[in-house]
Every structure is written in structure tokens, then in C-alpha cells.
Amino acid sequence: MSHPEYVLPNTPHAGYRYKMAMKHVEAAKAAGKSVEEIHEIFNSVMNYDIDNLPDDAAHKNYKNAVEQAKAAMVEGKSDKEVHELFQKVLSEAK
Numbered sequence: 001m002s003h004p005e006y007v008l009p010n011t012p013h014a015g016y017r018y019k020m021a022m023k024h025v026e027a028a029k030a031a032g033k034s035v036e037e038i039h040e041i042f043n044s045v046m047n048y049d050i051d052n053l054p055d056d057a058a059h060k061n062y063k064n065a066v067e068q069a070k071a072a073m074v075e076g077k078s079d080k081e082v083h084e085l086f087q088k089v090l091s092e093a094k
Helices: 014-030 035-046 058-074 079-092
Strands: none
Touching: 014 035, 058 079
């Protein structure tokens, strides 16, 4: 069975979001989740609202990186600087 191709939205972070969605999908497959559950996970990651992040341990580092990136944007940092800061915060948390 062939899976339909997902067309990425034309947004700056769509590629990264897709990569993260597929990471979650692979983990869900390994955990034995159903096709419906996997599609729900994929869609929830692709439609994730970064202005309404969960306040739980699993998302703590991601939330911190997003908050710092948003602050950098407000300060007038370039897209490149914001992305570098975001990646730096995530990598330091590992």
C-alpha cells in the first residue's frame, strides 16, 4: 500500500516540523501504535501551536528554545541568528 505524499506548507519551519513529525511517527510505530494513532500524532506535530506549548517535562527544553528564539526575534535578530540560538539551546539541553 502506497502512502499519499505529504505536501509541506510554504512556511519557514515546515521542513524542520516535518522532520520532527517523522521522528515521532517512527517512535509510534516502534511502540506498536495503530495507523490512526500514528496519523493523529503526525497531524498534531505538523499543526503544533508554538504559542500554546505544554508545560510538561517532555517539552521543557523545546519550550525554552522557542521562548529564547521568540525573544531574539523581538530584539531584532536575523532569522539566521534566531535559528542558531534555537539549535544551540536545544543541543545544550541534551
